[in-house]
Amino acid sequence: MQQYRTHTCSELRKTDIDKNVYLAGWIHSRRDHGGVLFIDLRDNYGLTQVVVYPAVAFLDEVSRLPKETVIRFGGKVAFRSEENVNPKLPTGEIEVVADSFEVLGTCDALPLNVFPEDDAPEDLRLTYRFLDLRRSKLHQNIMLRSDVIASMRRRMWDLGFKEFQTPILTSSSPEGARDYLVPSRIHPGKFYALPQAPQQFKQLLMISGFDRYFQIAPCFRDEDARADRSPGEFYQLDIEMSFVNQDDIFKVVESLIHGIFAEFSKKTMDAPPFVRIPFRESMIKYGTDKPDLRIPIEMRDCTAIFAQSGFKVFRGAIETGAVVRAIPVKGIAKNPRNFFDKMVDHATTIGAKGLAYLQWLDAGVKGPLLKFLTPEEVKSIEALCGVGLGDVVFFICDTPQTTNKLSGELRVKLGKDLGMIDPDAFKFCWIVDFPMYEWDEENKCVAFSHNPFSMPQGGMEALSSKQPLDILAYQYDIVCNGIELSSGAIRNHQPEIMYRAFEIAGYPKETVDERFGAMINAFKLGAPPHGGIAPGVDRIVMLLADEQNIREIIAFPMNQRAQDLMMNAPATVTQKQLRELHIKVVEHS
């Protein structure tokens, strides 16, 4: 076997002058002066300039090799005179004078440039992902991902956690997202499901007494994509701990998350403990359970003020269950009329019935809304929103759910348009006290709002005495810059509370036994109190790489329509395969 190289393309320095070396890599770029030829040779580690002089017989042959040809050069490391040093490269003080070469891999015309890194259509990038991955930005992102995952593992081991594997072929669970199903050959008509998360397995490992579990776990959910949500599969740093309360978990996760972010990013961030915001408060202040705290706008519930006011549009709506949300913004009262028109326009585009506002100007309070309000009511708004001269308050009035959605969107829109978002900051928070149940409008019933295995706050007592929709759960999310990084809970490990919790959501005891048999049996045979969380690996890397799209930190992502354009998945299979799996494809009418 020949030795392909003596050094990598980022290794050679002035101290290596006169050494005879071999370098192997891709032809990154070429500068052909007719007499002398410069080639930047690239590998995973960097670039080195190779010079080919007319003295060698192969100058002409090498000058014809296309970019991205894989080649090995032999030669001597040479000093570059001062004016020829390239300060942009770590190897810029030297060059390799070629005395031999060998093509290791030829290259045809490229469908997209590796260098320079011009914008290219995403479908082309995905079809030729191996070329895209050669490009510096994506290559660095994937290396960062590897380093982040290595750091996660190291930190988890240091915190006393053990790593486990759990099954990929498992059974479908009735709650949650759509499953990916895998037909069974041996059992006609039966299906495995790919795990949406190793939720039940990690709880069972706690019941098995392993105390501290983690796994870089693949999760499969058949749901539609978003910019921060890859279709099909994604990875979680799955964590579970025994004999812990919520604060114990927060402490571990804060140390882990802050450690990772501080290790891999120069952006500013608050030290732990992270701010904790109850779910209901978050919905009012930010209109969402994943607030971007970089935006310094806190909204207020103004329903009480308008319920009594002379503004009939709001008062009438409030009488039929609407709420009014105030969006106070500092220092923009003097913005031109055009700005306010555009905001109103945008509000109606996203579905608002309108967008009222008040401006606090030198000449007094102004705005389309003013004539309907008494001076006392304006004072109340001032006090509630903490506004004064130079400030503006926008108002949204709609059903509680729609108000949250619209005001939350407008808050982000204002933050972006007004340049309020610090691009060099990470703002973390915990969202806590999620409701255990919510009203399912589609099926007109009480449903679990998050994980059905979460422990209700107040336990059996709360389940028996409170209105279902008032019961809170030990359920929490960690949020960074408006992106939900992680969701977790203290689990319900007591079978009686479990049966009762499911009963409220409409599942009789028999159904629980049937669908969660393994879990409920385990809970009856000595289950420790336990809880956990599962930070999204992809989203963490996305934030650290400062990418707006999750596909930029995944080596081989699917497109928005859940297709792998490179491997051509999904694809049809042979009749033989279908027969073996007892599957018949029927046309949809």
Place this chain on the structure above:
RNA sequence: GGGCUGGUAGUUCAGCUGGUUAGAACGCCGGCCUGUCAAGCCGGAGGUCACGAGUUCGAGCCUCGUCCAGCCCGCCA
């Protein structure tokens, strides 16, 4: 399933109020060139203006439909 934005050379884009032969840059091909590092200079090839229909004397541009892409809503316990 729905909404928004877009689709012009291999790629990124320009293309005026509908008007002659649809342009530029990068890339590609050929030539020149001994110190570049975004090398330079000269020349060349490359277009079903996403597709279909309509309006018009005339459509890249206007209208309708279809397809495709991105982003969003729904969905994501």
